[in-house]
Every structure is written in structure tokens, then in C-alpha cells.
Amino acid sequence: MLHSAAPLYDDLIPGGSHWSFIMRRGHVLRLIDETGGANVGMLMYNPENPLERYNMPDTLKNQHTFLLTKGHVLLSDMGRVMASIVRDDLGWHDTVSGTCNAELVETRWGRKTYQDAHNHYHRNGFTSFLNELAKYGLGKKDLTANLNWFSKVKTDDEGNMAYVSDHSHAGATVDLRFEMDTIVVLHTCPHPLSPAEQYPSHPLRYQLFKAAPVTDADPCKTSSPEATRAFANTALYHLMQA
Amino acid sequence: MIKASTLHPETAAFRETVPAGEYFLKVVKAGETIRILDREGNQAADTLFYNAHNPTERYSAVDTIRAQGNVYLTAGSKLMSSENNLMLEITADTCGRHDTLGGACAAESNTTRYALEKKCMHACRDSWLVAVTEHEELGLSKRDITHNINFFMNVPVTADGGLTFADGISDAGKYVELKAAMDVLVMISNCPQLNNPCNGWNPTPIEVLVWN
Numbered sequence: 001m002l003h004s005a006a007p008l009y010d011d012l013i014p015g016g017s018h019w020s021f022i023m024r025r026g027h028v029l030r031l032i033d034e035t036g037g038a039n040v041g042m043l044m045y046n047p048e049n050p051l052e053r054y055n056m057p058d059t060l061k062n063q064h065t066f067l068l069t070k071g072h073v074l075l076s077d078m079g080r081v082m083a084s085i086v087r088d089d090l091g092w093h094d095t096v097s098g099t100c101n102a103e104l105v106e107t108r109w110g111r112k113t114y115q116d117a118h119n120h121y122h123r124n125g126f127t128s129f130l131n132e133l134a135k136y137g138l139g140k141k142d143l144t145a146n147l148n149w150f151s152k153v154k155t156d157d158e159g160n161m162a163y164v165s166d167h168s169h170a171g172a173t174v175d176l177r178f179e180m181d182t183i184v185v186l187h188t189c190p191h192p193l194s195p196a197e198q199y200p201s202h203p204l205r206y207q208l209f210k211a212a213p214v215t216d217a218d219p220c221k222t223s224s225p226e227a228t229r230a231f232a233n234t235a236l237y238h239l240m241q242a
Numbered sequence: 243m244i245k246a247s248t249l250h251p252e253t254a255a256f257r258e259t260v261p262a263g264e265y266f267l268k269v270v271k272a273g274e275t276i277r278i279l280d281r282e283g284n285q286a287a288d289t290l291f292y293n294a295h296n297p298t299e300r301y302s303a304v305d306t307i308r309a310q311g312n313v314y315l316t317a318g319s320k321l322m323s324s325e326n327n328l329m330l331e332i333t334a335d336t337c338g339r340h341d342t343l344g345g346a347c348a349a350e351s352n353t354t355r356y357a358l359e360k361k362c363m364h365a366c367r368d369s370w371l372v373a374v375t376e377h378e379e380l381g382l383s384k385r386d387i388t389h390n391i392n393f394f395m396n397v398p399v400t401a402d403g404g405l406t407f408a409d410g411i412s413d414a415g416k417y418v419e420l421k422a423a424m425d426v427l428v429m430i431s432n433c434p435q436l437n438n439p440c441n442g443w444n445p446t447p448i449e450v451l452v453w454n
Contacts, residue, residue: 051384056304057345060405062354066343067403079350092403096313096343098304101326140298141385143324155399159314159339161307192308230354 002028002175007207015201016120018128018187020135022047023178025238028086028209033150036170038202039191040149041099041125043133043142044074044082045183050138052078056095056145062226066155068093068147071223073230074176080234081227082182084220087175090168094148097161099125100192109190109199122199128187136183149174151191163193177211177220179234245317247334247419249275249453256452262445263364263434265373269294270422270452275333278430279449280394283414284442286433287393288346288366291321291329294425297382299325303342303389313399315340315391321420324388329426334419337412341397344407346370346390347435356437366390366431373429380427392433393418395440409439 008027012034013019023029031040046052055077063072070088073081100108105124112122125146133142150168153161190200214221214231221231251257254277260266262285270276278287293299302324307313309322317335320328345351348367352360367387374382394412399405432448433441 055345055351057343057389058348058351058354061344061397061407062351064405065403066399066405075354077348077350079348079354096304097308098302103326140324144388145304154401154403155313156401159312159399161311161313226354229358232358233350233353 003210003212007209009208011206013188013204013206015188015203016123016199018123018132020132020183020185023182023184025178025180026211027178028211029176029178029184030207030209031149031174031176032205032207033168033170033172034203034205036168036172036202037200038150038168038188038204039194039200040204041129041187041189042147042149043129043144043185045136045138045142046076047181047183050136050142050183052076053142053144054082054147059095062230063224066096068095071219073220073223073227075230079230080237081179081230083176083178085174086177086220087173089172089174090150092152092167093174094151094153095145097148097153097191097193099129099146100190101126104192105190105199112199123189125187125189125192128189129185132185148191153193161193163191163195165195179231180237243317244336244338245334246336247277247417249277249419251451253453254451255454257449259447259449260430260432261447262432263369264432265369266428266430266432266450267373267377269425269427271425272422275419275421275453276428277417277419277451278393279417279451280412281414281449282446283412283416284410285412285446285448286395286435286440287448288431288433289391289393290370290387290429292386292427292429293323294427297380297386297427299323299327300386300388301329301391307342313343315342328423330420330422332418333421334417337394337416337418339396339411340418341392341395342389343399343405344392344395344397346431347433352437360437363436364434366433369431370429407438407440410442
């Protein structure tokens with residue numbers, strides 16, 4: 001899945017922070033839960049036309065799944081594959097619980113301002129997303145259902161949700177292979193359903209790699225007829241590009 | 243939860259039939275009640291809500307399901323906005339369960355779900371795009387079209403993380419009723435989908451009623 005073992009780039013984002021960058025088609029973003037217990041909120045947009053963005057319902061219903069793991073693809077609202085999950089150590093990532101906001105963080109973990117705590121102040125996912133989105137001329141209208149990597153929320157037969165504690169361990173890794181250029185907006189703020197007593201602050205290590213070429217036998221491409229058709233749509237999008 | 247309404251259609255201040263494949267757009271004021279009626283059964287009403295005074299605030303599927311700790315909507319469900327405010331509450335429901343995970347059909351999602359050549363079939367997002375384009379005064383665009391409620395649709399989630407589109411549990415005459423907690427713009431696409439059982443392969447009219 002990787003062109004080479006050595007990362008092109010390696011970085012650590014502290015817990016309770018946010019960052020964004022553009023992933024280019026044909027590269028892998030490796031997410032590593034450095035300490036265990038991480039939550040990474042993520043949104044994705046097409047830099048060429050940010051009206052195209054990650055779409056939670058289309059991703060779930062196309063693959064008849066409530067969870068995300070290896071073999072799944074992350075679909076845009078335009079029927080294309082933004083990224084493929086080519087490695088996953090955990091088997092379950094959440095994309096239905098949304099993100100924490102200022103009110104939720106203050107209610108759950110107390111108010112800690114920048115004046116009080118400098119860069120250890122309590123950031124929240126909602127404001128963090130807006131902060132990063134503004135760098136691309138995007139805003140509240142562009143907020144959509146986000147991914148929550150390393151977090152597990154399951155349901156019972158009645159649809160009641162339950163957050164699963166201790167789901168992710170130190171070193172847990174997810175590899176996302178990008179199938180089109182994508183603005184990646186992320187934060188390391190707590191999962192909105194985390195029952196932790198203290199504001200959870202877990203860093204994210206991320207690395208960039210060149211991806212090996214995607215073959216017709218690629219496990220993500222062949223995982224379902226729906227995924228195969230989404231790859232066909234993505235190929236059409238790139239038809240007139242070198 | 244099945245809960246019948248105490249309101250009578252003959253006292254409604256507003257009634258409109260919405261054929262399949264059409265959109266419905268109306269402001270419902272705080273305190274008013276809106277009923278969406280499945281006239282012939284097995285229909286899907288794909289619905290979005292906006293704060294009528296500031297449409298950047300709108301219905302949020304993820305905030306709603308997290309706030310109530312359950313992925314299905316029924317009587318008693320509180321519909322939350324993207325800014326964590328109560329928009330509407332479901333006050334009556336004779337269907338029992340409504341979906342807010344499955345999203346709406348679009349030309350593009352029809353290509354992935356069914357076949358690449360389905361791209362020109364009419365879809366819910368087309369109806370919404372026409373609605374916002376025909377009503378430029380609202381200041382809405384594709385940016386504002388997010389994750390909706392599928393009234394009358396049944397999308398069961400299993401304990402091991404599966405998700406299925408099941409036969410509808412609605413029937414002719416079933417309805418859902420919501421009381422607005424703020425002035426809301428209601429935008430419905432009465433689903434034209436012909437490729438799955440969500441509306442029995444036969445899209446049919448819905449009716450919208452409003453009581454002051």
C-alpha cells in the first residue's frame with residue numbers, strides 16, 4: 001500500500017489542538033494514536049471545488065455500515081472516493097456522533113480560558129473546525145458530519161448509543177490513501193461522548209507517504225460494487241489530468 | 243413510540259399536497275405545529291430545517307442523535323441545530339421510527355448505489371437545488387444542503403455495526419407531527435427514488451398541514 005517505508009514527513013499535533021493541510025492524490029496519511037485514547041475529528045473538502053465534501057450518509061449507506069474500518073472508502077457527496085482506509089488496527093471508527101462544542105466542553109470538563117491556561121486552554125471541536133475552515137474561505141455553512149478516528153460508538157437493537165471507553169491503544173494506526181486532492185481539516189479535541197473525568201488531551205502523530213499505484217485488484221476498489229463505481233467516478237474526474 | 247395527535251385536519255391553518263418529486267418550502271413559526279402525512283404509504287419525505295432568521299443555523303443530524311443518545315427519531319425526539327439549539331420536537335408519530343442517518347438521494351449517489359447510468363434520474367438533492375435556486379431571496383445554496391431527516395424511512399443499525407435499508411414501516415394515513423421551538427424554514431423533497439424499497443418503488447404524494 002506504501003511506495004516506501006520511510007515517511008516523507010512526520011509530525012505531532014498536541015491534544016486539544018487543530019490543524020489542516022492538503023493531501024494530494026496518490027499519497028497516504030498515516031494517523032497514529034501516540035499515547036492511546038486519542039480522538040481525531042476530521043472533515044474533508046475538494047480544494048478545486050470545496051462544495052464537494054466528505055458525506056457521512058453516502059459513505060455509510062453505500063457500504064451498508066455504521067462503522068468505518070479497513071476496506072471502506074470515504075465518499076464525497078459527488079459520488080467519488082476521497083480516501084480509502086487501507087490499514088486499521090482498531091476495526092471501528094465513528095462518524096455519526098458529531099463534534100464537541102464550547103458549551104459541551106464547559107459543562108463536562110469546566111471552563112479553562114487562554115488567559116487562565118495559555119495553550120493548555122480547553123479548545124472544542126466546533127470552534128477548531130471553524131478556525132481551520134476559515135483558512136480556505138469556508139465557514140459554518142460548510143460544517144458537516146465529521147469523522148472521529150480512534151473512537152467507537154455502538155448501538156443496541158433499539159438504536160441507543162453507547163460510547164466504548166479504552167477502545168484505542170498507544171500506537172494504534174490508520175492509513176488513509178487519498179484518491180483525489182483533498183483539504184484535510186482535523187482536531188484532537190475530545191469525542192463529544194467521552195466520559196473522561198478530566199479534559200482528554202491526547203496527541204496525534206501523523207506521517208505522509210507516497211502510495212503504491214492502485215490496481216484493479218485493490219481491496220478497497222473491489223470491496224463492493226458501490227465502491228467500484230465510486231472509483232470509476234473518481235477516474236472520470238481525473239480523465240483529463242496527467 | 244406511537245403517539246397519536248389530538249389535532250384535527252379540519253382546524254389546520256394550512257394544507258398542501260406535495261406530489262412525489264416536488265419540493266415544499268415554508269416558514270413555520272415558533273409554537274406552530276406541522277404534520278407530514280404519508281397519504282398512500284411507504285413514501286419518504288426528505289426534510290431539512292433552517293433557522294428562518296439565520297439559515298447558517300440548521301438541523302444537524304449528528305447533534306440530534308448525540309443529544310438524544312439514539313439514532314432513530316420518534317415522538318419525544320428533540321431536533322437540534324448545528325449550534326446546539328432546539329429547533330423542533332416531535333409531538334406525535336403514528337409510524338414509530340424515522341431515519342436521519344441515510345441522507346438523501348442525489349444523482350451522484352444514485353450512480354454509486356445502483357448503476358453509473360442512473361445519473362440522470364430525478365433525485366431529492368435535485369429538488370432541493372431547484373428550491374434554493376428558485377428562491378434566491380433565502381440566500382441558500384448547495385453549501386446549505388446537509389444531512390436530513392428521512393421521515394417514514396426505516397434504516398436499522400445492528401449491534402455489530404451493520405446498516406440496512408429495510409422495507410418501510412409506514413402505511414397510508416400515517417403521519418409525524420412536530421412543534422417548532424423557533425421560527426424554522428422547512429424544506430422537504432418528496433422523494434422521487436425509484437431504485438429501492440424506501441417508497442415501495444412507487445413514489446406517492448404527501449400532505450403537509452400546519453396548525454397555529
